[in-house]
Amino acid sequence: DGIRLDVYADVPASFWRLFRKHLKGIKREALIIAEDWYDGFEILQGDQADGIMNYRARTLAESWFINPDQRNKFTPSAARNFMESRLNGYREHTKHALWTMLDSHDTDRFLSKTIWQNRQLSPRPQEGNSWDNDTVNKPDRGALYSNDKPGLLEKEFFKGIVAFQMSYVGAPVVYYGAEIGMWGADDPTCRKPMVWDDLGLSQQFETQCVTHPGTWCLENPSVKFSSEADKDLLAVYQRIIRARKEHSALRRGRLNSNLSITVDNRTIIVGSPEADSTWLWGYERSFGNSNFAYFLSNELMSKDAQTVQLQTRFVPRKDAIELVSGRSYPVDDQGRVSVTIGRERAVLFVQPQ
Template sequence: MTALLYSAFLRMPCNTGQLKELLVKSNTFSAPEWAKRAVWYQIFPERFRNGDPKNDPTINDIEGAYPHDTSSPWQIHPWAADWYELQPYERKNGKDIWFNLQRRRYGGDLQGILDKLDYLQKLGINAIYLTPVFESPSMHKYDAATYHHIDPNFGPAPEWDRKIIASETGHDPTTWKWTSADRLMLHLINEVHRRGMRIIFDGVFNHIGLNHWAFRDVAQRQQASRYRDWFKILSWQNAKTGESFQYQGWWSLKELPEWRQDENGIVTGPRDYIFAITKRWMDPNNDGDPGDGIDGWRLDVAACVHHQFWKRWREHVKSINPEAYLTGELIDPIAELQPYLQGDEFDAVMNYNFTFACSEYFMNERTRIPAGEFDRRLRELREAFPRDVAFVMQNLLDSHDTDRFVSRIINRDKRSMRDWMDYYKWSCGNGADYDGRKPNAAERQVQKLLALFQMTYLGAPMIYYGTEAGMWGANDPSCRKPMVWEDLDYAEAGYLPNGEQRAHPETVAFDQDLFEHYRKLIRVRNTHPALQVGNYHTLLADDARDLLAFSRSHENENMVVVVNNSGADQRVIVPALQNSVYGDLLEDNHRFASNSEQLEVDLKAKSGRILIRRG
């Protein structure tokens, strides 16, 4: 979900006794084992790959989505066009770039994801997180028209699918059928599983969109609707009193009507619907074997839904598939995360606190925190929850709700990402203070160092689509550009957000060197259990020299990671097993020998080494 207003949500209060009980660490909680070994890849389907132009949306298909303009000229936007350049059809409406960015559709679909599974497998990805895929008129699809059908424009026969959907009774699962888009999704799930990969959906269960069948019925029938108690209705339409139909939208956004909640969370009608669609997508043929269904859920704006709902829903999910993975979108301090991560709600969260700490240490210069403080913040995060949680946290550096992290490197020191609301608004890039240019070689080197740390630290690394290909950009909507592929020729980035032309247009192309860097790091992680499930121990946090070293160990595998975050080449001495030989996994197994329980390692500026004990 757009995270602009996320951290301002009011939380459901707990009494002191409940809070103390929640904060007692559980030694019995066990996270899904496969999730400890996951390397996540987040896909924004509409912007990943157009695999079937025949299913591209039409102007009618975007009705109900902001900015609510279906009368101006419109077409599928050229995939490889300059992002900030208005196309001829857009200039005709007389509106600025920010209005037009919301109207654009590029035609990404499920076939495009299927076509690129080999690419993901080559990269080393073994877990996919799809942002919303259910029927919706928007490009982001956080405004669902239904939860039990895949968006028809993601499948091969949109018009046929819409006829099927129209024949159903939304609240009655016995009337539900499988559309062509649904079946293509089941095929995608099967192909993902066949490759030994996992896949999770985005569950947007706090709210829906204007086109949702239940909300449309309420808007039309008012108090006579059978769904009148499903929503937070503020006033009904009344010709006598002049009152208009008003309802509560997520953060007062009328495009996102919220489900009604009581002390147990989402009320009976929508709750039963959510439970039914959960079973539909986790065990599609309803045979008790979840192998043909999705492997879990990412839960949007999770703090907006009462804890009691999540507890009951988790029981439902785990009864279908005990190894299902649940991760919440929670951009909050540790104390506010703890109630969700005690083993009875979520397995993990999108680890924005990891993102914040990494930004403060690796990206900033003038305002950089010392190595020791960075280590302390990560230790606090590791130790705040039951032990298994740290191993399955989604360690992201960017997402569909942040600027690309290489652009954060470019704009270092200007704002603190930890001040989430302020940073979110500023990093959208519509002000002169945010620099949306292409990264230079030095900034790419910082990105490479951060990727090394991300792939070797405790937890499950997550890559946002295109980061490995060299994509850059400001926050939403500019973090949602079409994926850069090797087989496409892209226009130069010649325009600025204000419509002016750049003095020197920038080349846009797939970055093969960066891709190979990520591929090598992921291969190292995937082939060494110590980096997936091993213990973590800090060996060195040198504030003066900006050095960091830590060990990862599992059974007989012992590894040491050394990071030089300074701008100078350095020789580093770290503790090591006496009289041992270590090989560098990034440099053709270059060997280092320990002496008197110390290991001397040379490191170039802004670089690191991944060492494994060979004997």
């Protein structure tokens, strides 16, 4: 059991301290999650909230994955520094109570954001909260944001972003409909009706939107509704979530940024300044001495793909599973996995126990 507290910062800290004592007195294990758009360090000291809606994880995803203009996005070393500077500010057990979010009722849906790869809309990451500027994310305010259905390329790109969400430190929270491919710009189009196979409501609302523009559409007939569930995308979510349940590394593992890879005959540490030219970034999650997971993403736009040899701590000569594709990969005598990662694609490896 637990409770999410909206606009947490608008209520005095003294009240939240009393609130915590009262709630924990009723049920000690009840979880308190605060809406906080920043780091929330001051409210996660043990006397207020247990965790926050971790919008910083979303910022990391936006700043690393989105925008084809590589001058306007995080380099691998910037992504690593951003990640470590945030996570290192929390106590170890607190990290796992952070909600790892890609989107919410107050943002555009991340699947829609992938269309930005074909546009020059995204601001530079150092501009901070301007990622969620209403003039950028809301087509009803005249922005160039596309509210069309993302295509196959966007969906394949998004699968790798889901792998990031499910492997990052924290508790992944899936905004309703993301798992079946719902898309939409910022509020209110991110709050469209859920797609249910047996109801057909989405098609009804889409027709109404075009023929009778009104409050649902903000007098904007370009606001379109998801009309059917994407079962292929759902299968990816299910496969990775199943793996989270089976592999402690994905749930509670420590994060290690010193991931060694060999690419173009160079052996480098992912996220080091020397590796920035590769546009490869990732990390290891480890739990104990026998449970490991590896995430690696390729954002190099000048090549269709990169072939990488990933150094792991997997058991040698025992296959690993790549969770985005569901494919098996051999692990060599030295614990290495060779994989070709397409442009704007990511991989997530585990090894069956």
